[in-house]
Amino acid sequence: MQQRVRHRWGTAVVATTAFALAAGSQGVAVALPEAPPKTDREFSSSFESGDPAPDWLNTVETTRGGGKRASGVNGGYSAGIPGNVTDHVTEVRASAENTDGREVKEHLVDSLSSTKWLAFEPTAWLEFDFDAPVEVQRYALTSANDHEERDPRDWTLKGSTDGEDWTTLDTRTGETFEERFQTKTYALDASVVGEYRHFRLEITRNGSGDLVQLADVQFAAGGEDEPEPEDMLSLVDRGPTGSPTAKARAGFTGVRALRYAGRHLADGRAYSYNKVFDVNVKVERDTQLSYRIFPSMADGDLDYDATNVAVDLAFTDGTYLSDLRATDQHGFPLTPRGQGESKVLYVNQWNNVVSRIGSVAKGRTVDRILVAYDSPKGPAKFRGWLDDVALKQARPEPPKAHLSDYAVTTRGTNSSGSFSRGNTFPAAAVPHGFNFWTPVTNAGSDSWLYEYAAGNNDDNLPTIQAFSASHEPSPWMGDRQTFQVMPSAAEGTPETGRDARELAFRHENETARPYYYGVRFENGVKAEMAPTDHAAMMRFTYPGDDASVIFDNVTDQAGLTLNEEDSSFTGYSDVKSGLSTGATRLFVYGEFDKKVTGGDSKGERGHLRFDAGKDRTVTLRLATSLIGVDQAKDNLRQEIGRKTSFEKVKRDAQRQWDRILGKVEVEGATPDQLTTLYSSLYRLYLYPNSGFEKVDGKD
Structure with a gap:
């Protein structure tokens, strides 16, 4: 009869057979322990269905010596009134x-x-x-x-x-x-x-x-005096109850996250290290720990106790990452107290934390992943969430060939009227361009055009409702002279309503650079934009034979005329915010490269259907003017000829940005620092907008 027992190699738990029969000359049974399991190179979980689930919930770490890694903390966090449900x-x-x-x-x-x-x-x-x-x-x-x-x-x-x-x-x-x-x-x-x-x-x-x-x-x-759990809470739920910049009741990605919560009982230091995952990951030179963290501000108090939290790792040799002087991407200690003292984590927001742990833990094997709270003073209540915990190989990026590729135009879009930080939108434009061209997550707004996550759908995916011309200096000033288009792969006549036509996407399928914006939607449609001064090219690639483009605007202060015979359109926009003093009418002219098979327009809204051909791609060339439709048509002729390719427009815009960003060169900067620098310079050189046009080839 065989028994199953547990052996520990280092601190990695493996199952072995207590007795393996090895017939010798006398038939004696000898015990042969199995070899330790092969280590993994990577691990990740976003706490979604199908992801690795936590091996422990609400469980304090216990070291091999039997000591508990917790003191002065219990699970007595209560959000709101007693018994809140x-x-x-x-x-x-x-x-x-x-x-x-x-x-x-x-x-x-x-x-x-x-x-x-x-x-x-x-x-x-x-x-x-x-x-x-x-x-x-x-x-x-x-x-x-x-x-x-x-x-x-x-x-x-x-x-x-x-x-x-x-x-x-x-x-x-x-x-x-x-x-x-x-x-x-x-x-x-x-x-x-x-x-x-x-x-x-x-x-x-x-x-x-x-x-x-x-x-x-x-x-x-329930009652108002329910007993408090003895240990800090660490369990999976639906995510933060709310945020000015994120979808409520969801993780950073997906619809689940790991909640940590508790009550700091002591006046002085208190801490708790809770076990979450049982893993077996070998740390190599390029191993990187990353996670998203959402520290909550408890009950509206102006406190930051929940920022005294970090993901910790227990290694098979008995050491912990928090003992090894690991740092995050900003150079701050990757320990609970180090993160709290750094003041780098924003409350009520999702924060990204990254650490190249290979520099301090190469050769060790991760046995357990922990969530740790450690604060120097109390009493306090704290609560927050973790998501997208990962141990992965992340080799250093090679230098980029173009400075413009360091500029990420979505930086600063994780903002809102309730969290006014950044206040940007991903404008594709040339330096000091006449127009901006941007994806719009709320096509009915003339202020917050693109919110990174706040308007996510039920699956916690961002959606785009339009691609728009824009002249917005700031969301607090508002937009003016807008014009919107949106691709649709719907069968038959597409619905033109904003909610009906919106398409979901993932940010990893989005490319946002000064000279180009592109996104692949979840339904297979791909949309791309490349700018000139007064014009732009848009390219829509469809997954099937159904190909439409919808026209719209922020309000009904606009007009649209479709010409199905030559696949063109004209329009105008009187849209302007209350602070857009002096804004005049914007005129629009556009041409498609594929045959129109049907369409309809009414007021500022309409649609065209196309025979997209074998490549299932429809390209739009459009231009604007403050003078008139004929001038808009001539601006298109001047800046994007009929035979000009999308790639040439994109390449020319990139050259302009490389030239102006090249005025500043730095040495010794990290890729993240270069992104910060050139993304900020991009914003600087967007403004002021040019306001002139060439009439008959003259300014």
Whole structure:
């Protein structure tokens, strides 16, 4: 009979057979331990279905000597009011919201008082769906950041099992909030408490005026004095409850993330090192540790306790990465306290952390991946999330042949009206160009044109709704003189509505450079843009025989005329923000290289269908003018001839950027530093925009 036992080679656990029969001359059985397993070269997990799942949840690391690597920390983190179950809300609906300013209904359940929901009406209703029936005993409302007259004054809370028949649970009149960001809790009468999956808040009167707003709505169930877990929490859930720059209830990639949370009990230092993954990865010279981290600001307090966190590695020789003086990509110590003291991690945002651990741990074998909290002072509550944990081979990049390839135009797009940092969009243009050409994630906005992740879809993928001409100096100033096109591979007549036509993509399938923007969408469509001064070429490649291009604009202050006979169009745009003083009409002329098979236009919106040919590619040449359509047509002739290839336009634009970026050369900089430098110079040389045109070949 054979037994299975566990042997440890170093600290890597392997299964062996206790007795292997090896028949000698006398038939004696001898014990032959199996060879240690072959080590892996890489490991990664984004905590999604199909990814490696954590081997431990809520489990403190125990060293071989039996000592616990935790002190003064438990799992007693509580977000919001006691018994809060708001993180089980799966959908929010509202009678109205401010989508352009991203003051939307999802902010009501993001646990961030810095964000809010706003409706341009004095009354409103809100509905909340839970993932399962819940016995709510209390609820709370949090006032928003400004204008107390917008606070709810009278309201009724209702519950429902099916979302159709509603039972009144609570009614309030004459309520006031004495200060901004104030949370007021309301208890339900025991006679109405029951299990409901849907809740409806009907606001029937505000303080005064024509607007109503709230920062948060919370629901609570169970007792207020539940026992706290003994150890720091580390478990997989749906991701951060909210962020000004990211999709709520999702990871950085995908829809799951690893949550760490706890309560720092001591006045002085407290720490906890929790085990997450059991791995067996050999560290080589080019091994790199990387992960995304989202430190949350607990309960709206202006604290940064959750930044005292880092991913740690336990090696088979008994050492830890935190003992080896590893540093992140910025040169800061890759330890919990080192990351906290560096002030490099932003709260309520996803941060990228990278460390070339081969320089300090080459030859060692990673046995366990840990998440570690270590802070010099307390007491405090802390919470955050990890995603995209990876150990991979990352060889140094060779120098780029073109300085313009160091400039990444999406830098600064992880921003919003609630997190005004960067405030950029990925403009393809020539230096000081007459036009910018940009992908647009919100085609109805004349301010925040492209948000890196905040508008992601249900699969947590970004979507593009249009490719647009732009003249925006800043989102706070707003855009002007816009014109939008969007490819579609829909069968038959494509839907022109923004939500219907939007296409999802992954940022790894996106190339954003000063002289070129290209993206491959999840449905197989590929879109590319290359700029000149007054014009641009766009190239759309389709996965099948269905090929359309949709025309639109931010508002209806525009016009469009389609000419199917010669595959051309003309248009104009009077779109301008409230601060675009003096902006005049922009005229547009464009030509396609493929035969039109159908189309339609109405006002500023329309579409054309094409026979895309064997290469399934449709190329658009278009130009703009402030003088007239004929001048736009001549600008196209001057800058992009009929026989000019897309590659030539792209190459000429790149030469212009290489020439101007070459005014600054540096030695000894890392690739990341070069990207920072040349991306910033690109922004500098975008502005000011040129405003002249050549009439009859003369300025």
